[in-house]
Amino acid sequence: MLTVIVETADAGDRLPALLAALTSAAVEGLVREVLIAGGGPPELLAVLREETGAELAQDLAAALKAARSDRLLVMPAKIRLKSGWLEALARHLRGGGGDAILVGEGGFFGGQTYGVLLGRAPAAALAHPDLKRLRGQLRRGAVRLA
Template sequence: MIVETADAGDRLPALLAALTSAAVEGLVRELLISGGGPPALLAALREETGAELVPDLTAAVKAARSDRLLVLPATIRLKSGWLEALGRHLRGGGGDALVVGEGGLFGDKPVGLLIGRAPAAAVASPDLKRLRRRLTRGAARLT
């Protein structure tokens, strides 16, 4: 799993707490935090979670060990039932998917991605918006 902070590092603790159940279920085996944030907070989170810190999404995609990546923005608030929806999707074949969160301004909900590592690595200078545009046409929506 990759969490992209994009200057929202202060939102990481809440997201990481929500991801604990995914780690317990075995759906999250590694955590990469990309994009920076408050150094003291990142150091504490790294120690508590075992996360690896990487400078950007390109480095995170390269460092990831899994063939399937769950890439979430730090700003996402996961909906209740997201873990069950992800588990069903993965058991059903697990193609590309959008993980739609709660909140957002003017109906623009934060979205994460479930994507293949190889296609993500082929995108030059990836960011969440670019990956979403290039890799998730026809992707399932996990809400």
């Protein structure tokens, strides 16, 4: 089972939709816990915690330390998950669940958002973690999950 860490730095407005999508992953038994890193509007966060059971962390580094699972899926709140993402993730985890990149739907001007699936130890080894550095921690041959 995974700990999902959602970084809210620049897209707290998309957080409710992402948490709703993650609920199905929790029901499927893939997600153990969800941590929201980086804050957002306190009223919104209080409601989301109540409705989803997600926990709060001050920042990504604090979320990495608080994570209870050995496998982490770290993604930005602005990611738009593609249809079929849950099935692709489940299939990948059943097949051994190595490092992976979860690719979101294309953004403006062709920019894509992504999440990274990796072990807790490599993530915790970073002094100042962010998604770009976490992606750099992935082993060669990391799978792309669409």
